Amino acid sequence: MAGFEYPSRCQVPTLSPCAAVLLDFGTEEQKRTHIPAMLRGAEIWMQFLSEPSGGSDVAGAVTTAVRDGDDWVLNGAKIWTTGAWYSDWALCLARTNWDVPKHRGLTVFILPIHQPGIEVHQIEMLNGAREFCQEFLTDVRVPDSDRIGEVDGGWTVGTRWMSHERLLAESPYVTVPAKPAISDRSPVEIACRAGTVDEPGVRDLIGEDRMLDIVGSALQRRLGTGMASGRIPEQSAAIGRLFRGIAESRRATIEFEVAGDAVWDEEFGDAGDVFLMRQVSCIGGGTTEMARNVISERVLGMPREARSDHNVPFREVPRGGRRSS
Numbered sequence: 001m002a003g004f005e006y007p008s009r010c011q012v013p014t015l016s017p018c019a020a021v022l023l024d025f026g027t028e029e030q031k032r033t034h035i036p037a038m039l040r041g042a043e044i045w046m047q048f049l050s051e052p053s054g055g056s057d058v059a060g061a062v063t064t065a066v067r068d069g070d071d072w073v074l075n076g077a078k079i080w081t082t083g084a085w086y087s088d089w090a091l092c093l094a095r096t097n098w099d100v101p102k103h104r105g106l107t108v109f110i111l112p113i114h115q116p117g118i119e120v121h122q123i124e125m126l127n128g129a130r131e132f133c134q135e136f137l138t139d140v141r142v143p144d145s146d147r148i149g150e151v152d153g154g155w156t157v158g159t160r161w162m163s164h165e166r167l168l169a170e171s172p173y174v175t176v177p178a179k180p181a182i183s184d185r186s187p188v189e190i191a192c193r194a195g196t197v198d199e200p201g202v203r204d205l206i207g208e209d210r211m212l213d214i215v216g217s218a219l220q221r222r223l224g225t226g227m228a229s230g231r232i233p234e235q236s237a238a239i240g241r242l243f244r245g246i247a248e249s250r251r252a253t254i255e256f257e258v259a260g261d262a263v264w265d266e267e268f269g270d271a272g273d274v275f276l277m278r279q280v281s282c283i284g285g286g287t288t289e290m291a292r293n294v295i296s297e298r299v300l301g302m303p304r305e306a307r308s309d310h311n312v313p314f315r316e317v318p319r320g321g322r323r324s325s
């Protein structure tokens, strides 16, 4: 995609992380069936990860898959799936074993989103957007040939899946078109059009925005090459995720401050909306708090937080005051 304009929804999450996960863990047949369709734009993919019981604890998924002959039968609910209503296929994490600790009883499947047994509801947000969806899965049959990776090996697939998501710009498979140095959303452009460029502090804000851009790109590159060579652990993708979350939120604030009172004028497009939604970058793809946990525990080797679900069969882990039957 380098050098081309592209609809971002064809890239994220279809090509990265979904196609990347298929390339890493899919069978030859799965790759031959889906990768060309993804590249043609004939299949748009989404991620069925988060559940109503909480998205941070991905390994605590309670959507269940039970083996039935050559099929698996899935029941449960997923939520916050961006764009599920217009998408074709999903990568779905489900629980296949309740009698082992939570990370060891998960399996990843692929499934068509629009089929009997899957209800897709669009969630209307405060700003009127209806992009996010919740899906209810009732007795959805998935052939074993649509399983990705080993049975109960879903956490191995899942950790790679999440690191592809967090390292988008340095994905080993997907190129990202270079951003123009000056776009109509850059603070320089906004300050010139709003007439604030000579106001005190505005040049500092412009400099800060540029610094965040340069540091962010350098950090992603360093993480990408370090992980590819095995010099730094895969979990280090959380460092890039943390920086991106904080930087995007700060850059939305900078745009807002540079535009001043003019921010709500139509000519500034969505700068005001972006400011109101700035915390999104600290939540989507796993929150920045969770990234801090991963960095401290998995990258820096600091002591792990006390966990009541450690080495306990998932069935015995209390959830919402109850244990599963």
Ligand SMILES: Cc1cc2nc3c(=O)[nH]c(=O)nc-3n(C[C@H](O)[C@H](O)[C@H](O)COP(=O)(O)OP(=O)(O)OC[C@H]3O[C@@H](n4cnc5c(N)ncnc54)[C@H](O)[C@@H]3O)c2cc1C
Pocket (backbone or CB within 6 Å): 046, 047, 048, 049, 050, 051, 053, 054, 055, 056, 057, 079, 080, 081, 082, 280, 283, 284, 285, 286, 287, 288, 289, 290, 293
């Ligand atoms: C723009 C966007 C797009 C998204 N797209 C998708 C998608 O396509 N598919 C999908 O499956 N999901 C998607 N999500 C959902 C996203 O992955 C979840 O919102 C996120 O993982 C957090 O889960 P939650 O909202 O359930 O919050 P919770 O997990 O309930 O967390 C609530 C708060 O508690 C904090 N917290 C929880 N546990 C800990 C802990 N152990 N230590 C410290 N703090 C903790 C969290 O950081 C958060 O602040 C998207 C979200 C956004 C914003």
